[in-house]
Amino acid sequence: MSSAKDVENSTVPRCGFIALVGRPNVGKSTLLNHLLRQKISITSRKPQTTRHRIVGIRTTDNIQYVYVDTPGLHQDRKKALNRIMNETVDRVIRDVDLVIFMVERLAWTEDDELVLKALAKVDKPVLLVINKCDLVGEKNQILPHIDSLSKKRSFAEIIPVSALKRSNLEIFDDVVGKYLPESDFLYPRDQVTDRSSRFIAAEIIREKITRQLGDELPYQVTVEIEKFSDQEVIVHIHGLILVEKKGQKQILIGKGGERLKSIGSAARVDMEKTFNKKVMLKLWVKVKSGWADNERALRSLGYTDY
Ligand code: GDP
Numbered sequence: 516m517s518s519a520k521d522v523e524n525s526t527v528p529r530c531g532f533i534a535l536v537g538r539p540n541v542g543k544s545t546l547l548n549h550l551l552r553q554k555i556s557i558t559s560r561k562p563q564t565t566r567h568r569i570v571g572i573r574t575t576d577n578i579q580y581v582y583v584d585t586p587g588l589h590q591d592r593k594k595a596l597n598r599i600m601n602e603t604v605d606r607v608i609r610d611v612d613l614v615i616f617m618v619e620r621l622a623w624t625e626d627d628e629l630v631l632k633a634l635a636k637v638d639k640p641v642l643l644v645i646n647k648c649d650l651v652g653e654k655n656q657i658l659p660h661i662d663s664l665s666k667k668r669s670f671a672e673i674i675p676v677s678a679l680k681r682s683n684l685e686i687f688d689d690v691v692g693k694y695l696p697e698s699d700f701l702y703p704r705d706q707v708t709d710r711s712s713r714f715i716a717a718e719i720i721r722e723k724i725t726r727q728l729g730d731e732l733p734y735q736v737t738v739e740i741e742k743f744s745d746q747e748v749i750v751h752i753h754g755l756i757l758v759e760k761k762g763q764k765q766i767l768i769g770k771g772g773e774r775l776k777s778i779g780s781a782a783r784v785d786m787e788k789t790f791n792k793k794v795m796l797k798l799w800v801k802v803k804s805g806w807a808d809n810e811r812a813l814r815s816l817g818y819t820d821y
């Protein structure tokens with residue numbers, strides 16, 4: 516039963532910044548996509564300049580969730596995880612209102628431990644999310660697992676979810692909202708991202724490459740959008756996929772071009788949903804010899820401010 520005071524409180528707007536961290540493959544992108552993707556439509560507004568790179572904004576009646584980027588979201592390379600986590604914690608996590616630390620199933624790995632270590636310095640609430648609970652056969656093991664995780668540090672809350680099956684996501688949303696400060700909205704209600712359409716298009720292509728070819732190859736892949744021509748009813752997009760080696764080019768193209776075709780059509784479907792328009796997508800693969808061009812690589816991964 517809600518008291519008059521609760522009702523009154525529930526109309527106070529809340530708005531804050533949220534970082535999502537966790538080792539590769541736990542399901543961070545899946546969660547964000549479900550929370551944000553269907554809502555991302557491209558607006559013509561000028562990018563906001565904030566201290567954070569915004570991944571997506573989700574606005575409900577009285578809560579505005581601003582998910583911010585941490586390099587770990589894009590950088591899926593194991594070797595770099597430690598360094599990145601530490602840098603991220605220092606630069607980004609300190610100024611968010613809430614950190615979500617994602618782990619999966621009943622697992623606790625060395626990489627989870629690294630992330631935990633990196634979070635030691637964080638004095639903001641840290642919410643532990645246990646993802647992929649749909650894959651846990653023995654449901655009665657979840658509670659003891661939660662119990663053992665709760666001893667690793669003080670977590671604001673521990674929430675089991677399945678990002679893929681969307682289970683428990685309403686509870687997740689409620690809990691996250693509770694930790695955001697009372698504040699007027701910082702962005703217009705209809706604003707969902709500060710990323711350029713080109714950037715989003717490149718990310719979608721990268722995601723499809725990852726899905727279809729696994730994690731190793733995509734790290735060495737750069738996607739550049741050479742053309743993004745937004746017409747009345749259709750968007751023409753030309754994507755150039757740059758790889759380091761000839762062999763990688765062959766893998767990406769596949770027998771008779773099948774692989775590239777399939778990457779392209781999966782990317783197109785997502786782009787049409789995201790941009791809410793028909794999309795004509797053309798993809799090319801090129802070998803870029805000696806792309807030790809860090810600036811470019813980092814840029815394509817979304818690190819540098821541009
Ligand atoms: P990230 O590296 O943390 O961003 O992880 P991704 O979001 O890319 O997910 C890695 C893999 O786990 C993908 O194949 C997802 O489909 C899968 N995945 C993510 N969430 C769930 C979940 O709740 N249940 C199951 N069964 N698979 C999931």
Ligand code: MG
Pocket residue numbers: 540543544545588589
């Ligand atoms: Mg990801």
